[in-house]
Amino acid sequence: MLYIIGLGLADERDISVKGLEIVKRAERVYLEAYTAVLLVDKDVLEAYYGRSIIIADRETVESRSDSILAGADKVDVAFLVVGDPFSATTHADLALRCRQNSPPIPTRTLPNASILTAVGATGLSLYSFGQTVSMVFYEENWRPDSWYPKVKENADLGLHTLILLDIKVKEPNLKALERGKYVFDPPRFMTAAQCAEQMLETEETRAASEEGKSTGVSGKERLAVGVARLGSEGEKIVAGTLEELAQQDLGKPLHSLVLCGWKMHEMEWEFVRDFAVDREKFDEIWKRDYAGKGVQ
Amino acid sequence: MLYIIGLGLADERDISVKGLEIVKRAERVYLEAYTAVLLVDKDVLEAYYGRSIIIADRETVESRSDSILAGADKVDVAFLVVGDPFSATTHADLALRCRQNSPPIPTRTLPNASILTAVGATGLSLYSFGQTVSMVFYEENWRPDSWYPKVKENADLGLHTLILLDIKVKEPNLKALERGKYVFDPPRFMTAAQCAEQMLETEETRAASEEGKSTGVSGKERLAVGVARLGSEGEKIVAGTLEELAQQDLGKPLHSLVLCGWKMHEMEWEFVRDFAVDREKFDEIWKRDYAGKGVQ
Numbered sequence: 001m002l003y004i005i006g007l008g009l010a011d012e013r014d015i016s017v018k019g020l021e022i023v024k025r026a027e028r029v030y031l032e033a034y035t036a037v038l039l040v041d042k043d044v045l046e047a048y049y050g051r052s053i054i055i056a057d058r059e060t061v062e063s064r065s066d067s068i069l070a071g072a073d074k075v076d077v078a079f080l081v082v083g084d085p086f087s088a089t090t091h092a093d094l095a096l097r098c099r100q101n102s103p104p105i106p107t108r109t110l111p112n113a114s115i116l117t118a119v120g121a122t123g124l125s126l127y128s129f130g131q132t133v134s135m136v137f138y139e140e141n142w143r144p145d146s147w148y149p150k151v152k153e154n155a156d157l158g159l160h161t162l163i164l165l166d167i168k169v170k171e172p173n174l175k176a177l178e179r180g181k182y183v184f185d186p187p188r189f190m191t192a193a194q195c196a197e198q199m200l201e202t203e204e205t206r207a208a209s210e211e212g213k214s215t216g217v218s219g220k221e222r223l224a225v226g227v228a229r230l231g232s233e234g235e236k237i238v239a240g241t242l243e244e245l246a247q248q249d250l251g252k253p254l255h256s257l258v259l260c261g262w263k264m265h266e267m268e269w270e271f272v273r274d275f276a277v278d279r280e281k282f283d284e285i286w287k288r289d290y291a292g293k294g295v296q
Numbered sequence: 297m298l299y300i301i302g303l304g305l306a307d308e309r310d311i312s313v314k315g316l317e318i319v320k321r322a323e324r325v326y327l328e329a330y331t332a333v334l335l336v337d338k339d340v341l342e343a344y345y346g347r348s349i350i351i352a353d354r355e356t357v358e359s360r361s362d363s364i365l366a367g368a369d370k371v372d373v374a375f376l377v378v379g380d381p382f383s384a385t386t387h388a389d390l391a392l393r394c395r396q397n398s399p400p401i402p403t404r405t406l407p408n409a410s411i412l413t414a415v416g417a418t419g420l421s422l423y424s425f426g427q428t429v430s431m432v433f434y435e436e437n438w439r440p441d442s443w444y445p446k447v448k449e450n451a452d453l454g455l456h457t458l459i460l461l462d463i464k465v466k467e468p469n470l471k472a473l474e475r476g477k478y479v480f481d482p483p484r485f486m487t488a489a490q491c492a493e494q495m496l497e498t499e500e501t502r503a504a505s506e507e508g509k510s511t512g513v514s515g516k517e518r519l520a521v522g523v524a525r526l527g528s529e530g531e532k533i534v535a536g537t538l539e540e541l542a543q544q545d546l547g548k549p550l551h552s553l554v555l556c557g558w559k560m561h562e563m564e565w566e567f568v569r570d571f572a573v574d575r576e577k578f579d580e581i582w583k584r585d586y587a588g589k590g591v592q
Contacts, residue, residue: 006409008312008407008408009407011314013312013313013314013317014312014313014314014406015312015313016304016309016310016311016312016313016408016409017308017309017310017311017312017313017316018307018309018310020313021309084409084413084414084416085416086413086414086416086417086422087413087416087422089421089423089563092416092419092421092563092567093563095567096419096566096567099570108529109417109527110310110527111304111305111409111410111413111414111417111526111527112304112312112408112409113302113312113380113407113408113409113410114407114409114410114413116412116413116422117380117382117383117407117410117412117413118380118382118407120380120381120382120383120388121382121405121407123388123392125385125388126382126383126412126428127385127427127428127429127430128427129427129428130426130427130455131423131424131425131426131453131455132422132423132425133423134423153453157427157449159426159427230407231405231406231407233404267385267388267389270392271388271391271392274395
């Protein structure tokens with residue numbers, strides 16, 4: 001049996017009691033370590049779980065999954081995933097490969113906390129979120145804004161958008177690669193401030209280009225909430241305009257950002273405003289652009 | 297400190313290791329038992345956690361929360377919630393009351409698995425879901441279809457809709473109440489089949505009434521996925537048309553239903569079709585109405 005086990009968001013003790021029992025008895029234990037990371041290192045997990053853990057990078061999971069699945073039709077293998085098992089499509093893909101294996105490998109999934117629901121800690125109602133989008137690091141000549149039309153779709157319906165932020169772990173250094181050397185760049189995690197900055201930039205670029213490409217959905221005075229290390233003791237939530245959030249340092253990773261929809265209800269506002277950088281300004285903009293618009 | 301602790305979806309061992317430690321040492325332990333239920337009874341939790349548990353019904357949480365919060369500025373109180381703490385707005389409300397209490401009561405939330413992400417087990421991508429909607433039991437003279445325009449908004453964008461199904465626990469029997477007696481009805485949990493049935497009915501009613509009120513979004517041949525007891529060993533997933541699902545018995549609660557959006561990608565289809573009641577028909581409809589529409 002292949003057990004795909006969610007670890008939750010913060011540390012070694014966010015695994016479920018059931019998940020821990022399986023980890024302790026499994027033949028081999030893998031940790032997927034490229035779509036998200038915990039706030040603690042692998043050796044902390046190993047010490048707590050009493051097991052040695054094999055790191056599964058993107059290449060192993062996507063191209064060499066045979067090594068993970070070997071013998072799993074007979075013995076138990078645990079595949080640990082930060083957050084919830086189905087937070088990344090790559091895990092559904094792994095489950096599918098088990099099913100299509102000959103002989104088929106039975107799988108079982110143990111769900112756990114995900115950023116998709118933990119974001120409820122902001123006070124924004126999970127029922128008022130539209131589709132989730134991803135934001136990648138803008139590079140010099142590559143500033144992909146495919147997130148923009150999706151945010152716009154949500155915004156048109158008055159819905160919030162959760163924006164998941166890029167992480168780069170174990171990326172080969174391209175300059176070293178040109179010289180024939182295989183060196184890894186240090187890990188990079190996008191901050192909520194960087195995300196806000198990129199959103200403002202795209203809004204400006206669109207405004208400066210063709211007519212109609214800019215819609216104002218990620219303009220300076222749009223309200224948003226930045227979150228960091230949700231679900232951990234050191235979690236941090238900061239609310240404000242995108243312009244304000246672009247200046248906020250939320251500390252260590254992982255960060256995410258929520259862009260608020262105009263249906264933001266009075267009850268949500270009452271909760272969220274406690275996290276505001278500048279409460280007076282937050283209230284003013286909420287009353288001007290959001291308040292009462294959600295009444296149906 | 298008030299700890300709002302998610303229990304996950306299935307049984308007593310889905311609590312996190314961290315959550316269990318808090319439950320064991322808390323002064324009092326409450327279980328919120330009206331927005332969702334576990335698949336095991338309170339006494340199973342009590343035996344496993346080694347604690348006696350106070351059931352908190354809707355009235356206690358919403359109108360008499362003082363009893364829950366009493367002394368929580370000095371001692372630890374655990375408030376257990378099935379699924380994830382922020383899956384229901386009532387819990388955000390409780391956290392807000394702690395903050396506004398005098399003196400303020402510190403709170404901490406321990407996220408856990410939620411149906412909102414566990415539904416990824418269907419193979420449908422969590423990034424392709426729009427807003428979540430709720431379906432209540434239709435009564436003789438009350439058939440509220442406020443879910444319909446929201447499903448339509450998602451459908452217009454090609455997005456999936458997760459539909460959470462009504463549960464009725466500890467509801468007073470109205471006929472007995474008329475006679476001055478306070479008797480509770482047995483608990484009721486909406487099945488995926490009942491939900492599909494109600495959706496078909498509303499589509500028909502709208503088609504028979506004014507022009508333009510019916511849009512076909514919950515018509516007979518729309519593809520959907522019914523899920524039951526997700527995250528447990530006995531989880532069941534069945535895919536098919538709404539008409540087919542209205543005839544499917546998924547067994548014991550809790551059930552939910554996903555209405556598929558036309559952006560359903562080939563990879564999602566490949567996963568989901570394995571759960572189809574009638575795979576040939578499922579494939580045919582997918583190819584006719586969904587396939588390739590999601591390519592951007």
